[in-house]
Amino acid sequence: MTDAELAQLQDQLLRYQKRYQREKTARKEAEVLLEQRSRALYDANFELSTVAAQLEKIVEWRMAQLSEALLKAEMAAKAKSEFLAVMSHEIRTPLNGVLGMAELLSHSHLTSEQGDQVATLQECGTSLLALINDILDLSKIDAGKLTLEQRPYNLYALLDSVVNLFVPKAMEAGLRIEWQRPLGSAWLLGDATRLRQITSNLLSNAIKFTHQGDITVTVGIEPLEDTFDMKRLVLVIRDTGIGMTQEQLGKVFTAFEQADSTTTRRYGGTGLGLAICRRLAEAMGGRIDVSSAHGVGSSFSVHWVATEASAPAAETPVVVLPVEPPSSSVAPLSVMVAEDNTVNQKLIIKLLEKLGFRDVMLAGNGRQALERVSQGGVELILMDMQMPEMDGLDATRAIRQLDLDYQPHIIALTANAFDEDRERCQQAGMNDFLSKPVSLERLSMAMQRGSDRLSSQSLPTPAGAADTQASV
Amino acid sequence: MKGVVFTEFLEMVESRFSADMVDDIIEDAGIKSGGAYTAVGSYPFAEMVALVTALSQRSGLEPQALIYTFGHHLFGRFALLYPYSIQGCSSAFMVLGNIEKHIHQEVQKLYPDAQLPQIEVLSSDERSMVLLYSSPRCLAPLASGLIQGALDHFGEQGRIGVEPLNDEGSKVRFVVDLV
Structure with a gap:
């Protein structure tokens, strides 16, 4: 081997050594990078799972907050509608007294000046009633509580x-x-x-x-x-x-x-x-x-x-009943008033007297009414809905359970003016419904309906379930 | 600059010239990394400049021509290494039109720190396409080689017009006409 060949071989060897070193360095660097990337990936994953866990907690917390808020909102809405119902009743009860007494007054002997004053009183009361009805109506519609028949x-x-x-x-x-x-x-x-x-x-x-x-x-x-x-x-x-x-x-x-x-x-x-x-x-x-x-x-x-609806079999004409003078055929009925408010008691008895009903029985609450009815002899009851101890609905249900010679005709007489109240009365077994304030005219018509129904059943009849289904 | 560009450059030097040429230019360039590149690493752009300069001196070829050849080589390698980048493309124009919204997005997934040139399509029809290249690295010849590589990949014939928009060549307009 010549020197030149040896030198070339040495050069070649040096090159190979360098290439080997280069490759080794590159591999090591790649390994370091891989480790760095793996660690970064691990850290990122860990962070993600931590964030996910935190998020889950936050979502849970938010959900709890939301359902609490929803519950509160529902309770507030319920409280509002209950408040409305109570206010409706509370406002109508004294107004009932005012209008009723004014009507009684208008039927008494008055000077023309006094007559004018009473008429004004009645007008004001009536417009106040209309206003209350409007406000109740509007809040009911706004609360989404309006159901159309x-x-x-x-x-x-x-x-x-x-x-x-x-x-x-x-x-x-x-x-x-x-x-x-x-x-x-x-x-x-x-x-x-x-x-x-x-x-x-x-x-x-x-x-x-x-x-x-x-x-x-x-x-x-x-x-x-x-x-x-x-x-x-x-x-x-x-x-x-x-x-x-x-x-x-x-x-x-x-x-x-x-x-x-x-x-x-x-x-x-x-x-x-x-x-x-x-x-x-x-x-x-x-x-x-x-x-x-x-x-x-x-x-x-x-x-x-x-x-379009098909006409009912017999088209019943709309009859506007005139204010009838108290008919003598109505008067003999034995009538009971179940009402806790003394002003209203006085008023309804006065109105009934105007219509010719004397010796009206009086019950201060549902329990007293039930006790009196169970002794028999009560033909027609004017039943207030809200009373202490036992309300009109419970009293009616209990009366309907009684084994009587005949079941009384029960007229709901209440300041609760919503349709739902009418329905509840019907479901409890009442026959008719008068919302307060009641006028002499509407009371007269309701009494007439009761009387007609009772006489058509040729009293006394055994009480039957069907009896309570009558025309409400 | 991404390591894959360096490893591919040295591969090209090895295949077009020789393994000795690789040793020599690394030696000549006197670079800090010693030429021990890994595709997943990142290295200073200056090392690429030094390597190209060294190759130019050793081979007697113009740096611009070397960079162009490298670009051409690079397209073939990319097509081989990252076939999903040009999946669904049936022509060079489709690939060129996809660079910004598809290929560069794929690159960012692997290398979030990659500094990529902007390739904006200024106009395009069936026979002609105008591209705007913008990069502070002024590697328009690389882009030119890549475009030619794309044409060759799809067996298309074309003419590439290069219009520098400034002196340093950081903004260059390419007009590609199919023939």
Whole structure:
């Protein structure tokens, strides 16, 4: 081997050594990097799982907070609706006394000045009652507690009765109501009470804000496209009254707003009526539109859709009973009043006396009523709902369980005005329902109904379950 | 600069020249790492500059030409090493159009600290594509080689026009016309 070859070989060896060293260094560096990456990955994973655990805790805590808040909200809502029910009762009870006594007073011998004063008293009381009803209605709707009935009613007959109700008021104001009634009948499914409320409100407003001219009521029915039995309805109430400006139109359906503040002074009212009407129409799946020209008049139209109903087998005409003088056939009934409030006791007994009922029995609570009824001989009971010791509902249920020769006719007499209360009374076995404040007229009618029912059963009859199902 | 660029560069030198050439340029460059590169590491960009300069001196080839050749080599290697980067692409234009929103995203997953050039598509139709290259490293010839590599990969013929937009070459417009 020459020196040159040896030198080349040495150079080659050196190169290989260097390459080997380079590769080794690179591998080691790669290993270090791999370890660093693994550690970083581990740390990141650990951090993630810690964060996840923390998050879970936070979510758990939030959930607990939320469900607590929900519970609180539900309790508050419940408390609010209970408060409403109690207030409703508490306000109506004394008002009942005021209105009842005023009515009694109006039937007594008064000078014409005193007569005027009593009439004013009655008017004020009545408008206060209307206001309370409106506020209760609005809060009920806002609380989502409004449930609409789906029962058949005859739209034309309903409008007949509402219009008839307002004719005297219109005539008094020198106005004419033109009700363009279509012929025949129009049976629909829906909530007649609420529709009556809307119509009454619009008519009442039309009369209030019109000084001369007419109020026109029209109704249109047409089939809804692509349906079998659905109808599109529009009820229009048009007046020739003071009308509204564009700005006034904008807020006319807002609660507690009236067209303007001077309206409040000149025309009175709370501004709740139209807000309620609008909410009711919306609850019916419809709407109320208004068009108006200042100084020319306004036109309110209610649009909704309803299912056609078949007419009941025998169409019972709507009969508006006149105030009847106490009929002698009613008087012999043995009547009991179950009522804890002394003012109301006094009032109802006075009213009954006016109707010819003497020797009315009195029970201060449900237990006393039950005890007296169990001795027999009670034919008709006017039963307050809320009483100490035993309330009217429990008392009624207990009375219905009694083995009597005949079951008494029980009329709920209560300041609780909600539909649910009416239902609860019916379920407890009561036959009729009178909400306070009760007028002589409504009491007379209820007594007449009780008397008719009792005589149709040719007393005494054995008490039967079916007996309690009678007309409420 | 990512280690994979260094390892690929040395591989190219070894295959195009010789293993001795690799030893020599590492020696000549006098670099701190001693050329012991690992693909997953990161090394100073200056070492790449020194290596290219050394190769240029040893081979007598222009640095720009060497970088271009490296770019061309690199595309083939990337296509082999990271086939998912060009999955679903059926032409060079599709790959070029995907660099920013797809390929660079994939690179960031592996190397969150990678400093990548921006390749913006200025316009594109079936026959022609205009790209804007922006990078402080001024490696437009590398990009040019990569584009040629992409064309060759899909068996396409094209002309690559290079228009530097500034003196240092940090912004360069490429006009690629298929022929």
